[in-house]
Amino acid sequence: MNPTKVLITGGAGFIGSHIVERCLQQGWETVVVDNLSKGDFDNIPIGARFYHADVRSYEMEAILAKERPDVIVHQAAQTDVQYSINEPMEDASVNILSTVNLLKLAVKYEVRKFVYASSAAxxxxxEAVPINEEHPKHPMSGYGVSKYVPELYIRTYSKLYGMEYAILRYANVYGPRQASDGEGGVVAIFVDRLLRGERLVIYGDGEQTRDFIFVEDIADANIAAIYAEENVIANVGTAYPLSVNELVTSLQDCCGMKSRVEYRTARAGDIKHSVLDNQEAIRMLDWAPKVCLEEGLWKTYRYRLSKITQEHELKSALS
Ligand SMILES: NC(=O)c1ccc[n+]([C@@H]2O[C@H](COP(=O)([O-])OP(=O)(O)OC[C@H]3O[C@@H](n4cnc5c(N)ncnc54)[C@H](O)[C@@H]3O)[C@@H](O)[C@H]2O)c1
Structure with a gap:
């Protein structure tokens, strides 16, 4: 569908802010809802209308009633795996109840499509790689559960009320504006540490592989999902397994800097190899990842370099 107005939750966050940018480029009226628990007001692109609200709150009803978007793109979430293990109630509350609240309001205010950020978690x-969409769902953390349950609600709501949907299961996303904590933040952490001349810590032998996808490719997949004529459930990744050792080498080449690498004992439950099969996204969304690792790392490095430089300048101006 080609919407007039899109509402993006978590639009002040890392991935959400890039989707906002793309929606504005499409000429769509773009509304952002974020409680700024993790996101930053400065991430919200100029041109979007911003509501500072919790997606679980009663305020959402007034926002939906006023804005009447055609599409909701739900990115807001608690994304920290360790936090989900320590604080499962809060994790479930943010990730599951927010979706239920939005779905209920989406039906009431005749939202036509619901696009949801799911996860490889x-x-x-x-059981085998690459992981396709039919792979059994056996999450290993509260986060994995709380990202999956909303998928079931979305499909149920679609059956009950005929709402269109797209469920996109992201691999490890990296790029500008990523915080150096939370899910998949390893690239942001390593770039920061390289720039500060600190050592890089790897758990295990570094031969574990992951599917690192650049954030602009994720934003493009969301736009394609909005346009899609059919309901979609698709992995969004590169389908390319990259080892953590290879990532470090590419990063050091890209930044022109080297840091000492410290190997520590692998953590219990760490996954050795994880890569997503992206054929369904290619077929259903007419999409493919465009940004190669070198370009993505370079853009991430430039962004973090300018952030750290700004912080230094601010500190010295204040001292
Ligand atoms: N980053 C990754 O590698 C990755 C991988 C798989 C899936 N995802 C999913 O993608 C989405 C975006 O992740 P991200 O990496 O950009 O995280 P992020 O933390 O940068 O963005 C999440 C945003 O949601 C906001 N938010 C959190 N709780 C809220 C609430 N209750 N009400 C309103 N706003 C709230 C935060 O302030 C933040 O701006 C999440 O749903 C996440 O589960 C991310």
């Missing part, structure tokens, strides 16, 4: 320990 729903699959748990891969």
């Amino acid at each position: 729903i699959y748990g320990m891969p």
Whole structure:
């Protein structure tokens, strides 16, 4: 569908802010809802209308009633795996109840399509790689569960009320504006540490592989999902397994800097190899990842360099 107005939750966050940018480029009226628990007001692109609200709150009803978007793109979430293990109630509350609240309001205010940010975490320990969409769902953390349950609600709401949907299961996303904590933040953490001349810590032998996808490719997949004529459930990744050791080498080449690498004992439950099969996204969304690793790392490095430089300048101006 080609909407007039799109509402993006978590639009002040890392991935959400890039989707906002793309929606504005499409000429769509773009509304952002974020409680700024993790996101930053400065991330919200100029041109979007911003509501500072919790997606679980009663305020959402007034926002939906006023804005009447055609599409909701739901990115807001608690994304920290360790936090989900320590604080499962809060994790479930943010990730599951927010979706239920939005779905209920989406039906009431005749939203036509619901686009949801799911995660590779729903699959748990891969039985085979690359992981396709039919792979059993055996999450290994509260986060994996709380990202999967909303998928079931979305499909149920679609059956009950005929709402269109797209469920996109992201691999490890990296790029500008990523915080150096939370899910998949390893690239942001390593770039920061390289720039500060600190050592890079790797758990295990570094031969574990992951599917690192650049954030602009994720934003493009969301736009394609909005346009899609059919309901979609698709992995969004590169389908390319990159080892953590290879990532470090590419990063050091890209930044022209080297840091000492410290190997520590692998953490219990760490997944050895994880890569997503992206054929369904290619077929259903007419999409493919465009940004190669070198370009993505370079853009991430430039962004973090300018952030750190700004912080230094601010500190010295204040001292
Ligand atoms: N980053 C990754 O590698 C990755 C991988 C798989 C899936 N995802 C999913 O993608 C989505 C975006 O992740 P991200 O990496 O951009 O995280 P992020 O933390 O940068 O963005 C999430 C945003 O949601 C906001 N938010 C959190 N709780 C809220 C609430 N209750 N009400 C309103 N706003 C709230 C935060 O302030 C933040 O701006 C999430 O749903 C996440 O589960 C991310």
